[in-house]
Amino acid sequence: MEEREKASLKSTGRILLAHGAGGKLGHQLVADEILPLFSNPILARMDDSAILEIEGFRLAFTSDSYVVDPLFFPGGDIGRLAVCGTVNDLSMGGAKPLYLSLSLILEEGFPVEDMTRILLSSRRAAGEAGVQIVTGDTKVVGKGGVDKIFLNTSGIGLIPDRRVLASGHNARSGDQVILSGYLGDHGIAVISQREGIFWGEEIHSDVAPLNGLVEDIFRASQEVHALRDPTRGGLASALNEIARQSRVGIVLEESNIPIREPVRGACELLGLDPLYVANEGKLVAIVGRDAASDILEAMRKNPLGQRAEIIGEIVENPKGKVLLKTRIGGTRVVDMLAGEPLPRIC
């Protein structure tokens, strides 16, 4: 399978839409075609943000482009998404997000009113997160050169002095896997809006800044080994990354994974597995076994972690694999997404 995909990239020699869906093909593009060109120890860590040491201080630095379609969806819009996404990537590095850039690429003819609505939403999200937008850039491209508006946000955060660096490389056998709440809300909200599907109950994106929740976690314990926000590619991809980086196995209990009924229903009808659907206001924390209950309790006191659950644990073997104990008592491998067709979800 993997060989076949590699072969397909080599033979067509062209970017495929599936390269952007956060699954295997995307990882392959980055791992095989991009990373080798820029090898340096900071980039090679492949966490959600780069950790820099400048004059004895540790900074987190990250950048993301946003091309979500549609621009406005229940629970959010591209502006809120761009701010929260970058705040969350910094937070997953254990940093306190401080400063953001916000760059726009606009299509000629784009309504100024919509731009303003998006920017106001960015500002509101920055306010919620307590970060400042301090620099930016505006480009305009002729009609048809860009689909309406794309955003890019980059961010800088400060990692507190004594904080132990959370990293996808630090998961250890016995660690507990905590998920902060319901899975799949963002992806299903966007897809439903794009396709014009109504599920009887409106499904809202969970897009939110998680830096407050991360601070609550670190206040409860320093035994936080890895943090990741399961965005593109969903929980399955985030955990597969950690399993590979830390060379451990991860066993999940399906019955403990919180999923809203309408999201579960929508996934069934759309033929999607909620483990692969994007989230924008959830985190998964890999924490020391003894610290798990304190951390869980702290998370549940935060409105963004009320439905947190311990959903699994880290095991020695099989290394690099994620397993799911299903409700009906079986066990299946949760692989990295192969080439799943959920483009432009963020």
Next chain:
Amino acid sequence: MEEREKASLKSTGRILLAHGAGGKLGHQLVADEILPLFSNPILARMDDSAILEIEGFRLAFTSDSYVVDPLFFPGGDIGRLAVCGTVNDLSMGGAKPLYLSLSLILEEGFPVEDMTRILLSSRRAAGEAGVQIVTGDTKVVGKGGVDKIFLNTSGIGLIPDRRVLASGHNARSGDQVILSGYLGDHGIAVISQREGIFWGEEIHSDVAPLNGLVEDIFRASQEVHALRDPTRGGLASALNEIARQSRVGIVLEESNIPIREPVRGACELLGLDPLYVANEGKLVAIVGRDAASDILEAMRKNPLGQRAEIIGEIVENPKGKVLLKTRIGGTRVVDMLAGEPLPRIC
């Protein structure tokens, strides 16, 4: 004129291509529609990069998107442009550029070979500048959703401890205006490639990282009041910004402004004023009168400053205006570009 333009933005309520050309309309879009939404003292300075104070250290932070068309042009490509542009924005803040992010938005079907060529060019430029690319992001958009490939680079630089902050706000009457070399090469190289025009002699973009030249300047003297790289909108826009920010006048000597013959000829044939054409490897330094000759000498020893010239000086009045003493002995106002049609030059 200004009122008419403001009215046109309000009445159509849509983004125009001219909003992206680095002239008055672009400034108006940013100043009237974007900045007021994010007012904070750091952003309000409107220099090429934001200056942050973190734990007692001063960092520069900047972000730019690149949508240049064509992707490859004599002397460079979008990859080199993206790295140099961000390195230069940091350098203009008086910072030593350290770390860059590099984010791609790719169109489905884009040749992997071209992507690789662009990334290798980014890497080479990063090597020249001595910066590391430490984080990034890859998005893929369906056919027609983006024109081939857009890049975004953000960067972090450290401002040395005792360095006086260069800023567009610090120009003072009597200061000298130094330009580091030939004007207009980048814009004419891109336009010629895009339109398929050959001028008898190939015109190469000047795209280059200027951080080395900036260090040479500061080694020569700390009397550096403002630094700016005249990119979109050209020298005229850069100097108009400084004149406004510092509430001073600027008088230029046309005969001292170095312009290559083929560029001058191309500008005449295309109906362009070289003062408004984009540069990507030039800087303008506003420096104390007594330091000017030392700085000029230091610049000329650097290959990127060999053709540096003192091209004018800062005067008390007229405040906020740039004047040009022409070769034939007249004086004309060099206004901000109104809505000049040079889109997608960077």
